[in-house]
Amino acid sequence: MAKSIYVGNLPWSSTEDEVRSAFAAHGEVLSVKLIEDRETGRPRGFGFVEMEDEGALAAIDALDGADFGGRNIKVNEARPRAERSPRW
Structure with missing residues (x-):
């Protein structure tokens, strides 16, 4: 079964390929x-x-x-997105 991981405090210059590379060292990355x-x-x-x-x-x-790119990244299991009321 797949698990979604939150990755925070990334440098703005980060690319999906760089993130994929860092995580691939620990297992198969399904998406970034x-x-x-x-x-x-x-x-x-x-x-x-x-x-x-x-x-x-x-x-x-x-x-x-x-x-990661000079910043200490925050990595944890992603939580389900909270319901938000519509902004009218």
Whole structure:
């Protein structure tokens, strides 16, 4: 089964390939999605990585707090998105 991992405090210059590479050392990476600002298209400094359970747990243990591009990244299991009321 796949597990979604939150990755925060990424340098804005990070690419999906760089993130995939870092996580691939711990197991098969199914997908990488770096989040961009809707209006400007600029990176927001966080994203999500989807991996198989075993690799995901190993990646979380190994990479949480690790240096990535000069910043200490935050890595943990992603929580389900909270319901938000519509903005009218």
